[in-house]
Amino acid sequence: MKRFYLVVLCLLALGWSARAQTSREELLSHMELTAGNYANYPTPTGHLTPAPEGYEPFYISHYGRHGARYMTSDKHYRRLRHQLDTARSLGLLTEYGKDVRHRLKKAEADAKDRAGELTPPGARQHKAIARRMFDNYPTLLSRPLSVTANASNSRRVMLSMANFVLELKSLNPSLDFSMDASEHDLYYIKSNKSIVVPDNDTDDALYRKLKKFRQKMMAWSPQMESMFTDPERVKTFVDPYTFADDFYNVAADMYCVPELDIRFDDVFGEEGMINGFRSYNAAWCLWEGLMPGAKTSYYRIYPLLQNFLDEADAVIASGGYGLRLRFGHDSVVLPFAFILGFQEAVGATDDMENLHRQFSIIRLIPMAANIQLVFFRKEGSDDILVKFLMNENETSIPLRTDCYPYYHWSDVERYYRAMIEDAHLEYQTPADDED
Amino acid sequence: MPIWNTKPLQTMKTKYLTLMLLLLLTIGAAAQTSKREMYADLSRTGSTYFAYPGPTQQVLTPAPAGYEPFYISHYGRHGSRYMTSNKYYVQAITPMDSAAKLGLLTPKGEEVLAKLKVGYADAYNRDGDLTALGGRQHREIAHRMYDRFPELLSEPLEVDARSSTVGRCMISMFNFCQELQGLNPALDIRMDASDRDMRFVVEDTHVKPEVTPEAEAIHRKFSEFRDSRYKSARLMKVLFKDVTKVEGFVDGPDLMKSLYHVAQDFQNVPELGLSMTDIFTKEELFQIFTGSNAGWLRQSGLVPGSTPTYLRKMPVRDSIEGIADRVIRTGKPSLTLRFSHDSSVLPLAYLMGLKEAMGATANPENVYKTISIDKIIPMAANIQVVFYRKEGSDDVLVKFLLNENETTIPVKTDCAPYYHWKDVKAYWEEHP
Numbered sequence: 001m002k003r004f005y006l007v008v009l010c011l012l013a014l015g016w017s018a019r020a021q022t023s024r025e026e027l028l029s030h031m032e033l034t035a036g037n038y039a040n041y042p043t044p045t046g047h048l049t050p051a052p053e054g055y056e057p058f059y060i061s062h063y064g065r066h067g068a069r070y071m072t073s074d075k076h077y078r079r080l081r082h083q084l085d086t087a088r089s090l091g092l093l094t095e096y097g098k099d100v101r102h103r104l105k106k107a108e109a110d111a112k113d114r115a116g117e118l119t120p121p122g123a124r125q126h127k128a129i130a131r132r133m134f135d136n137y138p139t140l141l142s143r144p145l146s147v148t149a150n151a152s153n154s155r156r157v158m159l160s161m162a163n164f165v166l167e168l169k170s171l172n173p174s175l176d177f178s179m180d181a182s183e184h185d186l187y188y189i190k191s192n193k194s195i196v197v198p199d200n201d202t203d204d205a206l207y208r209k210l211k212k213f214r215q216k217m218m219a220w221s222p223q224m225e226s227m228f229t230d231p232e233r234v235k236t237f238v239d240p241y242t243f244a245d246d247f248y249n250v251a252a253d254m255y256c257v258p259e260l261d262i263r264f265d266d267v268f269g270e271e272g273m274i275n276g277f278r279s280y281n282a283a284w285c286l287w288e289g290l291m292p293g294a295k296t297s298y299y300r301i302y303p304l305l306q307n308f309l310d311e312a313d314a315v316i317a318s319g320g321y322g323l324r325l326r327f328g329h330d331s332v333v334l335p336f337a338f339i340l341g342f343q344e345a346v347g348a349t350d351d352m353e354n355l356h357r358q359f360s361i362i363r364l365i366p367m368a369a370n371i372q373l374v375f376f377r378k379e380g381s382d383d384i385l386v387k388f389l390m391n392e393n394e395t396s397i398p399l400r401t402d403c404y405p406y407y408h409w410s411d412v413e414r415y416y417r418a419m420i421e422d423a424h425l426e427y428q429t430p431a432d433d434e435d
Numbered sequence: 436m437p438i439w440n441t442k443p444l445q446t447m448k449t450k451y452l453t454l455m456l457l458l459l460l461t462i463g464a465a466a467q468t469s470k471r472e473m474y475a476d477l478s479r480t481g482s483t484y485f486a487y488p489g490p491t492q493q494v495l496t497p498a499p500a501g502y503e504p505f506y507i508s509h510y511g512r513h514g515s516r517y518m519t520s521n522k523y524y525v526q527a528i529t530p531m532d533s534a535a536k537l538g539l540l541t542p543k544g545e546e547v548l549a550k551l552k553v554g555y556a557d558a559y560n561r562d563g564d565l566t567a568l569g570g571r572q573h574r575e576i577a578h579r580m581y582d583r584f585p586e587l588l589s590e591p592l593e594v595d596a597r598s599s600t601v602g603r604c605m606i607s608m609f610n611f612c613q614e615l616q617g618l619n620p621a622l623d624i625r626m627d628a629s630d631r632d633m634r635f636v637v638e639d640t641h642v643k644p645e646v647t648p649e650a651e652a653i654h655r656k657f658s659e660f661r662d663s664r665y666k667s668a669r670l671m672k673v674l675f676k677d678v679t680k681v682e683g684f685v686d687g688p689d690l691m692k693s694l695y696h697v698a699q700d701f702q703n704v705p706e707l708g709l710s711m712t713d714i715f716t717k718e719e720l721f722q723i724f725t726g727s728n729a730g731w732l733r734q735s736g737l738v739p740g741s742t743p744t745y746l747r748k749m750p751v752r753d754s755i756e757g758i759a760d761r762v763i764r765t766g767k768p769s770l771t772l773r774f775s776h777d778s779s780v781l782p783l784a785y786l787m788g789l790k791e792a793m794g795a796t797a798n799p800e801n802v803y804k805t806i807s808i809d810k811i812i813p814m815a816a817n818i819q820v821v822f823y824r825k826e827g828s829d830d831v832l833v834k835f836l837l838n839e840n841e842t843t844i845p846v847k848t849d850c851a852p853y854y855h856w857k858d859v860k861a862y863w864e865e866h867p
Contacts, residue, residue: 112631114631115630120436123625153602155605158602158605159605159626161609162605162608162609162613162626163626165609165613166624166626169616170616170617170620170621173617173620175617179606179610179613180564180565181606182560183560183562184561
């Protein structure tokens with residue numbers, strides 16, 4: 001008996017639960033979330049629906065972003081410090097400005113030679129996710145599985161993988177991990193740049209709109225003005241937007257190095273931090289092609305989906321048990337959630353002022369963000385069920401099912417394979433490769 | 436992770452007299468590999484491609500009565516890897532493909548070309564990656580470490596593991612740590628691979644030892660010797676039907692060099708089931724080895740009069756010493772792991788005074804008779820410094836393991852292969 005409930009869009013409305021967006025109220029009570037894609041991994045709700053009677057988990061397929069990290073480049077620190085040094089030498093810093101500069105120097109010193117590296121909370125985030133995975137699926141993960149783990153070749157990602165793996169190893173020494181981080185596997189671990197993203201007529205206008213929106217969101221806060229005795233004079237050698245944007249990045253990254261105990265949120269104030277979040281929320285939505293009218297850059301994530309499908313089919317066919325781990329970046333998790341049709345990632349709007357009411361990156365790409373597909377089967381039945389977890393919380397995809405949050409794999413697979421086929425992916429020859 | 440403090444970099448001292456005296460004491464042990472040994476195991480002629488052979492010493496010398504191990508400082512090279520660049524595949528396949536199109540390959544040449552293509556397809560986009568064998572080597576070393584020092588490693592230790600920022604070193608570290616974690620789930624393992632630590636893990640690239648005219652002359656001499664080892668006339672006849680017809684587009688020594696690298700790296704990807712060393716004679720492989728050996732010793736500054744590039748590794752030795760002293764002070768048992776490269780293990784072995792790395796001569800022809808790098812820097816090469824103490828005593832003993840075999844340093848001791856740590860420190864203060 002085959003199921004054919006391939007209803008797509010009409011179910012999206014049902015899928016938009018409260019968890020897909022954010023609100024000013026929520027952000028005010030959880031300022032740490034204004035760090036956006038720098039936000040520390042939020043502990044999952046812990047609510048997991050039991051599988052239908054007789055179904056047992058036999059395979060987990062995981063893709064995770066690296067954990068908390070230093071900023072990927074020192075450029076924000078460098079620019080800010082040069083600008084504050086200049087203001088200081090001109091006698092333009094107020095006492096508050098001097099205090100901010102002092103903090104900035106401390107944070108910069110700590111980050112020296114560590115650009116892009118995983119921080120201790122980043123390692124802990126991955127250990128905690130691994131431990132919960134073990135606790136949630138003990139019957140599967142107590143087995144002596146051979147596990148393949150691939151990371152992107154960026155060090156923070158590799159170390160995230162190793163922390164995840166070591167935690168599982170300590171829980172079940174009979175797990176046998178084969179870890180790799182090779183150029184060889186980047187075609188699915190990262191956005192595949194050899195896939196052509198078709199041009200469209202609307203993308204440029206959206207980028208112009210985004211630029212204006214971000215300029216508005218990064219307007220100087222009263223606190224920022226109060227760093228200087230003569231803010232107008234400072235703005236003759238400081239680009240106000242870049243200055244605010246640099247500070248937002250620094251302020252957000254401080255959440256990744258809590259041991260330092262330095263904050264810059266006061267430079268923005270609560271409204272300022274929220275606006276900084278909104279600036280990046282809109283930017284990420286457009287960059288990754290999730291905004292209506294954006295170029296379909298998420299085509300470049302289809303090889304990852306293909307990898308999930310093919311490897312799942314292989315495990316299903318083998319009748320065995322498995323765990324598959326992949327580690328990468330926010331620039332993959334976000335569009336991957338979108339092509340999977342997760343309720344958190346679909347339904348964005350180009351109304352940037354109100355976008356966060358429908359779409360919020362804090363649901364999607366905090367540090368250590370991850371997507372898990374958990375597969376279940378029942379003895380004596382060919383039916384395979386799968387459930388989808390966004391940051392370890394159950395989520396929905398735009399397919400009908402009689403056992404939510406579980407879906408019938410035969411439906412799911414048919415839906416995704418048709419989607420890949422419909423995209424008619426084109427690969428550019430190496431000579432045309434823009435990167 | 437805590438920042439690794441270390442002593443300020445020592446200024447270079449030239450204490451040749453002491454050094455020479457000490458060297459005289461150490462020459463003569465089985466530090467080198469004889470030609471006969473090489474012939475018996477041709478994989479050794481792979482030089483730094485030699486896949487880790489495992490320890491020859493099965494039973495370690497027991498510590499003096501009452502002494503217990505409380506700290507191990509491990510320094511390891513990454514395990515078996517793909518060639519760091521696939522250029523040797525390209526440089527071999529391109530001319531041989533041309534010869535094939537002209538019908539100038541012998542059946543042996545055809546066979547070699549086919550193997551090259553299989554090997555290249557496997558290695559594509561894997562330049563410098565750790566191979567599966569490389570992962571296993573590290574897991575086995577970790578496993579043996581656990582088996583050899585169970586009284587220490589079964590404790591809930593803090594393990595501080597740091598790697599070079601190069602991927603194959605990190606994956607080596609992950610495999611090593613994975614194995615230890617499985618053997619003792621209570622280990623608290625912290626891993627890192629940061630630019631901030633490279634001075635203490637790999638080398639300090641800011642150190643630029645003076646290059647004297649004498650050193651330049653030695654450099655030329657050793658490089659010429661190394662490059663002249665590729666005598667290709669016989670091999671060319673094996674591969675090509677008519678050598679004169681391919682001379683226009685095949686450079687014999689270049690092709691031989693490329694084939695040597697590919698053939699030797701095959702031992703690091705055993706799953707492929709490819710072997711190509713049979714296209715060389717034993718003598719050819721041995722000669723190429725002696726050239727590579729001499730080149731490495733010169734490059735690391737171990738040849739008398741050559742540029743002392745090993746000074747770049749002084750911060751590593753200082754750090755090993757400094758962290759050990761800190762552990763001794765705090766008294767808390769622990770384990771420090773560093774993962775790096777052949778270019779650091781070799782000079783570090785010299786800086787520590789390990790007998791296998793001492794006594795290089797200035798003659799490239801026969802320097803292999805005193806130092807053979809297959810004994811020092813095969814894939815997954817490692818140096819372990821194991822620290823022992825005795826209850827009620829301040830005396831700390833250490834022993835040195837090179838590739839998991841006990842070795843000696845030129846320091847007087849009443850309990851070889853154990854040394855009094857204070858004597859080791861005094862020796863390091865003076866050497867080099």
